[in-house]
Amino acid sequence: RSKSGGRRTVSFFNSAMMAETVARMELIAELRKAIEDQQFRLAYQPIVDISGRRRLAGFEALVRWQHPTRGVLGPSTFLNVATSAGLDGELCAFTIGAATRQMRAWLDDGLDPGYVAVNLSATELRDASVPARVVAALAANRLLPRHLEIEITENVVISQDPKIESNLEALHRLGVRIALDDFGTGYSSLAHLKRFPVDVLKIDQSFVRDMDTDPEDAVIARTIIRLAHSLDLTVVAEGIETEVQFAHLRRMGCDRGQGFLIAKPAMADQATEWLESRQRRVQGAM
Numbered sequence: 001r002s003k004s005g006g007r008r009t010v011s012f013f014n015s016a017m018m019a020e021t022v023a024r025m026e027l028i029a030e031l032r033k034a035i036e037d038q039q040f041r042l043a044y045q046p047i048v049d050i051s052g053r054r055r056l057a058g059f060e061a062l063v064r065w066q067h068p069t070r071g072v073l074g075p076s077t078f079l080n081v082a083t084s085a086g087l088d089g090e091l092c093a094f095t096i097g098a099a100t101r102q103m104r105a106w107l108d109d110g111l112d113p114g115y116v117a118v119n120l121s122a123t124e125l126r127d128a129s130v131p132a133r134v135v136a137a138l139a140a141n142r143l144l145p146r147h148l149e150i151e152i153t154e155n156v157v158i159s160q161d162p163k164i165e166s167n168l169e170a171l172h173r174l175g176v177r178i179a180l181d182d183f184g185t186g187y188s189s190l191a192h193l194k195r196f197p198v199d200v201l202k203i204d205q206s207f208v209r210d211m212d213t214d215p216e217d218a219v220i221a222r223t224i225i226r227l228a229h230s231l232d233l234t235v236v237a238e239g240i241e242t243e244v245q246f247a248h249l250r251r252m253g254c255d256r257g258q259g260f261l262i263a264k265p266a267m268a269d270q271a272t273e274w275l276e277s278r279q280r281r282v283q284g285a286m
């Protein structure tokens, strides 16, 4: 009995694994086609000063896949597979190209969102052509380095990859700011912070989410803000969903904030409308 049961188990796992492999291969094929057919888009989410006026500081660009049948897909559904399929170069070219073109379009329309922040993964940053690609994108769109920020996560920092380090150094030397995303969730130590050319710390949204109910999260947020300021870095809180969180972060001296409370990520058209209505309001107030 146990023998045949064992065999059935084995064949069950095989067919499940087979189905998973097939699904994965289909996804990779779809992703290749998505790049070819330009199905990727960027959504933009405002980052504002944590002050009464909530002045716009910049926009973070977040990739979306306008899938032909499944609707708009977020990065969690395809980013890992895209990376393992070696499609990082294409994705990186897309995000940097699209974000800088959009920034130029806004400036041409008399709208100035400040800067656009682009997320790059460790594999994307390993590519030696990244600094040249950034320089070319800035030049093609007549932008200054301060118009662009690169967001990296802590696993980029702990990878200790000399290629990544030299790319980040090159970008930083150009004047492109580097932000450390999801700060507090990984293993980055102060030593890493010192070694990397970081300009901005982004407090991970998990600490912001429970800040008002979990005193430990509030302490972590406060500690990150103090750390950032003692190192002369700008600190941004992610995932602000309530006025209470916003007010709390403001009291703690956090510089900037981002989250559904201010605005959800929106496609370029809607982000532009948001920008226009804000600009009108600010001018109206003056």
Ligand code: C2E
Pocket: 045, 061, 062, 063, 074, 075, 076, 079, 095, 119, 120, 121, 124, 151, 181, 182, 205, 238, 239, 240, 241, 258, 259, 260, 261, 265
């Ligand atoms: P992230 O860079 O930390 O981006 C913040 C994520 O939190 C985004 O999810 C955003 O939609 C979401 N978010 C923003 N405000 C709130 C809020 O108030 N509440 C909640 N619950 N969520 C909020 P998204 O767009 O699904 O992106 C997930 C992650 O995927 C990003 O985390 C980033 O690490 C990665 N990613 C996004 N776009 C790109 C890209 O173009 N390239 C690469 N390599 N990675 C990207």
Ligand code: MG
Pocket: 060, 119, 151, 181
């Ligand atoms: Mg980010």
Ligand code: MG
Pocket: 181, 182, 202, 204, 205, 238
């Ligand atoms: Mg984050």
Ligand code: MG
Pocket: 182
């Ligand atoms: Mg995140």
